[in-house]
Amino acid sequence: MKKRIIGCTVLAVIMAFFIYVCFAGLTVGSFNIPPKLGLYTEDGGIRRGLDLDGGASITFEPVLDDEYDGDINADVSSVVEVMRKRLTNLGYTEGNVFRTGEMGITVEIPGISSPEDAIDVLGQTAELAFVTSDNEVVLTGKDIVSASAGYDSHDSSFMVIMKISPEAVERFSEATLRMSKMPINQNYIAIVLDETEIARPYVKNQINDTECVITTTSQEEAVEYAAVISAGALPFSLEAIEQRSIGPTLGDGALESSLIAALIGIIAVIILMVTLYRLPGVVSAVALVFYVSIVCLVCAVFRINLSLPGIAGVILSIGMAVDANVIIFERIKEELFAGKSTAGAVNAGFDKALLAIIDSNITTVIAAIVLMIFGKGTIQGFAVTLLIGVICSMLTAVFVTKYLLRSLVVFGVKNPVLYGLSRKKAELRRLASIRNGGTENE
Amino acid sequence: MNDLAITSKRRPIVTVAIVIIVVGIVGMIVSYIFKDNPDIGLRWGIDFTGGTVFNFSLKRDVSPEDLVKIKTIVKNVTGESPSLVQKSTVSAVDTDVLNSTDIIIVKCNTDKNEERRAILASIAEEFSLPFDNDGNSEDAVDASTIDWLLSSDSVGPAAASDLLKSAILATSVAALLMLVYISFRFDLYSGVAAVVALLHDFSMMIIFNLIFGVQINLPFIAAVLTILGYSINATIIIFDRIRENSKLMTGEPFDRIVEKSIRQTMRRSVFTSLTTLFTIVMLFILSVPSIREFSFPIIVGIVAGFFSSVFISGNVWILLKEKFAKTVAEE
Numbered sequence: 001m002k003k004r005i006i007g008c009t010v011l012a013v014i015m016a017f018f019i020y021v022c023f024a025g026l027t028v029g030s031f032n033i034p035p036k037l038g039l040y041t042e043d044g045g046i047r048r049g050l051d052l053d054g055g056a057s058i059t060f061e062p063v064l065d066d067e068y069d070g071d072i073n074a075d076v077s078s079v080v081e082v083m084r085k086r087l088t089n090l091g092y093t094e095g096n097v098f099r100t101g102e103m104g105i106t107v108e109i110p111g112i113s114s115p116e117d118a119i120d121v122l123g124q125t126a127e128l129a130f131v132t133s134d135n136e137v138v139l140t141g142k143d144i145v146s147a148s149a150g151y152d153s154h155d156s157s158f159m160v161i162m163k164i165s166p167e168a169v170e171r172f173s174e175a176t177l178r179m180s181k182m183p184i185n186q187n188y189i190a191i192v193l194d195e196t197e198i199a200r201p202y203v204k205n206q207i208n209d210t211e212c213v214i215t216t217t218s219q220e221e222a223v224e225y226a227a228v229i230s231a232g233a234l235p236f237s238l239e240a241i242e243q244r245s246i247g248p249t250l251g252d253g254a255l256e257s258s259l260i261a262a263l264i265g266i267i268a269v270i271i272l273m274v275t276l277y278r279l280p281g282v283v284s285a286v287a288l289v290f291y292v293s294i295v296c297l298v299c300a301v302f303r304i305n306l307s308l309p310g311i312a313g314v315i316l317s318i319g320m321a322v323d324a325n326v327i328i329f330e331r332i333k334e335e336l337f338a339g340k341s342t343a344g345a346v347n348a349g350f351d352k353a354l355l356a357i358i359d360s361n362i363t364t365v366i367a368a369i370v371l372m373i374f375g376k377g378t379i380q381g382f383a384v385t386l387l388i389g390v391i392c393s394m395l396t397a398v399f400v401t402k403y404l405l406r407s408l409v410v411f412g413v414k415n416p417v418l419y420g421l422s423r424k425k426a427e428l429r430r431l432a433s434i435r436n437g438g439t440e441n442e
Numbered sequence: 443m444n445d446l447a448i449t450s451k452r453r454p455i456v457t458v459a460i461v462i463i464v465v466g467i468v469g470m471i472v473s474y475i476f477k478d479n480p481d482i483g484l485r486w487g488i489d490f491t492g493g494t495v496f497n498f499s500l501k502r503d504v505s506p507e508d509l510v511k512i513k514t515i516v517k518n519v520t521g522e523s524p525s526l527v528q529k530s531t532v533s534a535v536d537t538d539v540l541n542s543t544d545i546i547i548v549k550c551n552t553d554k555n556e557e558r559r560a561i562l563a564s565i566a567e568e569f570s571l572p573f574d575n576d577g578n579s580e581d582a583v584d585a586s587t588i589d590w591l592l593s594s595d596s597v598g599p600a601a602a603s604d605l606l607k608s609a610i611l612a613t614s615v616a617a618l619l620m621l622v623y624i625s626f627r628f629d630l631y632s633g634v635a636a637v638v639a640l641l642h643d644f645s646m647m648i649i650f651n652l653i654f655g656v657q658i659n660l661p662f663i664a665a666v667l668t669i670l671g672y673s674i675n676a677t678i679i680i681f682d683r684i685r686e687n688s689k690l691m692t693g694e695p696f697d698r699i700v701e702k703s704i705r706q707t708m709r710r711s712v713f714t715s716l717t718t719l720f721t722i723v724m725l726f727i728l729s730v731p732s733i734r735e736f737s738f739p740i741i742v743g744i745v746a747g748f749f750s751s752v753f754i755s756g757n758v759w760i761l762l763k764e765k766f767a768k769t770v771a772e773e
Contacts, residue, residue, distance in 0.1 A: 051732070059601070101604075113591045116559040240555065241601040246593045253536060254730045261728040265721030272717060308733050309664060315725050316668065316740070319718030326717070327679065330710045356682045359627060360675035366619045367671030371664060374612035376605065379664045382736075386668065 004407045011403065015286070018293040037300040039255070045300045049307030049381060050108055052255045056115035056245035059106045060123055062236040072103060075234055079105050081227030082126045082193065089196050090121060100376065104241070113247035119240045127194050128232020130172075133186045138175040141232030143168035145210070148230075149222035158222040160214040162229060169210055177206035193228050258311045265315055266292065269322055277329045277420040279413065283404045284325040284397070291321050291396040298388050309382035317389025320364070324397035328353045333420050339433055342414040350402050357398060364390045448704055449697040452757035459642045459754045466645020469652050478525070478551070485652050487659035487735070488549065488595060490609070492602035493525070494558055496548045497592040500569050504529045504544040508569075515564045516550050519557055524550040532592075532730060539589055553598045562591065593732070609663040613644075616667050620674050628681055631766065635758035636677045639750035643673045646746035647739040654738070661736035665743060673747030676714065677755040680707050684756065696763055700756040708752065715748040 025035035025045075038045015050057055060083075062076065080097050083105060087095035096108040107122055109115065130139040145163040152159060164172060179187050180203045188200045199221075201214045216222040246254075270288065274281035295314060299306060332349035340348060368390065371383035416426045448455075477486040488495050500508060509527045516524040526549035537543060552558065566573030571590050597605070617640060625633030644666055651658055683703035691699050719741065726737035 061600075114559075114562060114588045114594060116555050116562075119555050239598070240596075241598040243594070243596040245595070247589065247591050253532075254733075257728040257730070258725065258733070261724040262721070264728075265724045268720040268724070269717045272713070272720070276713060308730070309661060309736060312725060312733060312736055315721050316718065319721040320672070322717045323675070323714040326710050326713045330707075330713075334706070352686075356679050359678045359682065363620055363623065363674045363678065364668075364671035366623065367616050367667040370612050370616040370619065371667050374608045374615070375664065376608070376660065379660050382664050 001410060004410050007403065008407050011400070015290050015293070018290070018297060022293050022296050033297070033300045037296050039306075045303070046296075047303055047305045048255070049305050049310065050110060050244075051246045051308045052306065053110050054113060054246050055108060055110035056112050056118065056243065057106060057108045058115055058119055058122065058240055059100060059104050059242040060238040061103050061105070061241045062234075063239050064236050068235060070235060074230065075236075076103055076105060078227040078231040078234060079126075079238065081224060082231040083107055083122060085193055085196070085198065085228065086122055089194065090118070092118075105238075113245055115243055115245050119243065123238045123240055124194075125237050126228075126231040126234065128229065129192045131190045131192050132175055132179055133182060133188050133190075136175065138171055138189060139164060139168055141234075143172075144229055144233035146230065146233070147226045149219065149226045150213075151219070151222075158216045158219045160216060160222050160226045160229065161211065162214065162226075163211050166210055169208065172212075173206060173208040176203050176208075179203040180205055191225065191229065193232065198228050199225055254308055255311075258308065258315070262311070262315045262318065266318055269318065273322060273325065277325075277333075279408065279418040280325070280329045280332065280401070280405060280420060283401050283408070284322060284329070286404065287325065287396045287400040288318070288321060290400055291393055292318065294392050294396065295385075295389055298392065299385070304384060304388075305381055306385070307381040309379060310385045313382040313385035314389055317386055317393055320390065321393030321397055323360070324353075324357045324394060325401055327357055328397075328401065329420060336416045336419060336421050337425055337429055339429060339436070342416060342419065343409045345416075345419070346405050346409055350398075350405075354398065357394065361390055361394050446697060446701050448753060449701045449757060449760060452697070452760055455753050455757050456638075456761060459638065459750070459758075462649070463638075463641045463645045466648045467641075470648045473652055485655060485658050487657035487662075488597045488602065489659040490602055490606045492553055492597050492599040493549060493551045494553060494594065494596040496561070496594050497530075497545055498548075498565070499540040499542065499545050499590045499592060501539075501541050501571065501590055502544075503542045504546055509546065511568055512546060512548060512565065515568060516548060516561055519560045519564060520550055520552045522551060524548050545592060553596050558594070558596060562588070562594075566590075605660065609660070612663065613666055613670075616670050620670060624674070624678070624681075627678075628685065631762040632681050632755075632759050634762060635755045636674055636681070638758045639677055639747075639755040640670055640673060642750045642754055643669050643743050643746040647743050650742040651739055656738045657735055659735055661732070662739050665736050665739040668740060669743030669747055672718070673743065673751060676711055676747060676751035679710060680704055680751055680756055681759075683707050684759075697760050700760055704752055704756055711748055711752055715744050719744055 021033055022037060023035065025038075026033045032044045034041050034043060034045045039048065060079070062072070062079070064072075076099060080099060083097045087093075087097065087107065087109070092109045094110050098106055098108075100106045107118075109118060112118060126141065128141040128144070129137045131137055143164050145165055147160055147162045150159050150161045151157075175189065179189055181187075182203075188202045190197050191199045191201070199214075214225065216225060266288065270281075270285040273284050273288075277284070295317070298304075299314075304310070328349050331353045332345050335345035335348045335352075336342065365387065368383045368387040372380055372387070375383055416429065417423055421429070473485055474490075477491050509529060513524060513527050516527070526547060528547045530545050530547055531543045532545050548561075550561070552561075563573055565571070566588075571588075573588060617637060620640070621633045621637050624636045647662075647666060647669065648658075650656075651662065656662075680703055683706055684700055687699045687703050687706075688696075691702070722737050722740050722744070726734060726741060
């Protein structure tokens with residue numbers, strides 16, 4: 001009894017704390033959940049997907065011809081690097097570039113509704129040039145054979161190892177000789193991508209070889225420069241194969257109205273549960289609120305990218321979350337009507353329903369995982385929130401309701417009518433139990 | 443109601459289910475074959491056919507003449523009539539900016555960047571809307587935000603066929619995994635029975651989408667997979683009861699056991715469907731068009747899933763078991 005009181009108090013405190021964190025945020029050291037789960041801010045918490053914020057998502061794919069025999073993985077990585085540079089050049093600093101599928105490169109740009117201009121600029125073939133300090137173009141993309149990041153273990157320095165075609169060696173040799181004799185700060189050959197300078201390596205000596213080395217200060221820099229240089233030599237052009245964009249007028253309204261839908265849905269479900277099952281219904285309402293706060297926190301902690309389908313996944317899982325409770329409570333009612341004591345009925349209800357609940361949730365988990373693997377873009381977002389939702393709902397619906405209901409029984413709340421049995425059935429049950437010679441075991 | 447109200451009608455019920463499945467699958471294939479025909483194939487969205495969809499506002503209420511003008515504009519630019527020009531209303535828009543909740547949905551076959559730009563430019567000119575998307579990269583940052591354009595989506599033909607392949611793969615893999623899981627937990631006949639119920643749900647979702655003209659895009663596939671998981675969930679609850687009752691009611695005929703199990707779980711089947719319907723109907727009413735492509739089939743699927751779990755899956759199990767038992771007896 002005493003243990004139960006402490007247990008219930010602890011549960012109530014945890015729940016109140018979770019709900020508080022959802023609204024007010026929490027910062028402990030480097031761990032940070034911003035107020036309102038970060039839905040309305042950029043620093044931490046849930047990320048808003050493009051369909052909530054407004055913006056465009058463009059997927060490019062290389063157009064390969066039959067003669068292509070390069071390393072597609074490395075080449076696509078180069079393109080990603082170039083796209084990042086281009087986004088920054090265009091001023092889309094909040095843009096995002098990532099790979100999708102085998103060869104796809106997806107560029108996300110918040111805040112634009114009509115990406116036609118962006119597609120033209122981003123999709124053009126990379127124009128690479130090596131330009132001397134006196135403005136002579138020494139090498140272009142055609143002259144590059146390969147470029148890769150390297151590491152010299154002798155003096156632990158990072159570098160880009162670049163190979164150029166034999167036809168370009170003479171030109172390069174002449175230019176490096178000239179540059180190496182220039183005064184300091186003018187002895188460089190700049191690496192220029194799409195007319196924007198990327199780096200300005202200084203020339204120490206004449207280079208009369210197909211292979212040369214550009215030392216860098218860090219490994220990241222080496223990888224970046226190698227990617228940019230390789231991109232200039234890519235033997236393919238890019239094609240925008242998919243483009244989706246949502247204007248800011250729609251984005252704003254979508255988040256608000258989805259949240260309102262979720263709220264009304266929760267209230268409707270709670271009313272239904274309390275009407276149907278009375279006390280257990282109240283318990284399930286508590287578990288449901290608990291569940292919603294946990295899902296919100298999980299999304300905030302893992303910085304889930306919340307898109308509209310993602311919200312749909314959460315809302316759907318609210319309806320599903322009560323399913324486990326419906327199964328259990330129906331079972332409790334049946335057991336009560338069959339003549340079990342309230343305590344016995346609650347225990348039997350949970351025990352007999354558990355296997356069915358696990359079974360049925362596993363199938364939803366299977367569906368969500370398949371969607372995560374085969375789905376694309378926002379559909380993956382839906383699968384992620386559905387999966388989080390199903391797992392959290394199973395835990396709260398089973399453990400939280402079980403603990404609370406058992407506590408109620410221990411606290412002496414045993415009238416079957418409070419557990420959803422109709423008065424008529426409760427009376428029948430009482431009579432049956434007397435007829436069977438049993439005493440009332442309440 | 444007699445004692446075996448549900449299971450005694452198993453033959454007609456299962457026959458109807460099979461008819462629904464056949465109609466749904468034939469409807470799906472026929473509508474896909476004619477996906478480029480504006481009269482039949484409207485239902486296949488650009489995710490699976492390729493093309494472009496614009497949702498935009500004229501910043502005022504929309505009249506039928508506006509739709510005709512837009513049709514002409516698209517035809518002038520792309521050389522062919524758009525497959526869809528339709529008026530719709532959206533509550534979730536900022537009416538301070540747009541002055542009206544009326545929007546226009548245009549679907550056309552082009553996936554070319556220049557043609558998209560030309561269509562938007564012509565619409566802007568015709569209806570005196572602001573437009574500055576001029577192919578000039580210098581001002582791409584702010585010029586690309588056109589406040590009357592709610593959304594624009596475009597999918598190339600290769601990407602569309604990739605999406606279709608992965609959708610078919612995902613649905614088949616999910617259905618197969620569920621068949622394996624149920625067969626493992628119960629027996630093969632119940633697994634087949636559950637898959638028949640799932641096919642029924644899938645067909646109903648397709649049929650309703652085709653009838654009501656809801657676009658079939660990626661969200662539809664997400665809806666299908668969700669319903670697969672959800673509907674089978676209800677079926678498992680019933681099958682679980684059948685197994686439990688089989689132990690308690692030894693010697694009773696199987697159809698009686700099934701009938702009893704279905705009735706014992708009926709309240710649960712009804713209430714679970716209701717709680718989920720509440721939340722998803724709210725989402726359908728309050729959200730934006732792109733989410734309706736998801737919430738509409740989910741609503742259909744939940745109702746269909748209720749019927750299939752209660753009336754179809756158990757009955758198919760009985761029929762399969764009868765047939766199997768007969769063959770064993772004959773041998």
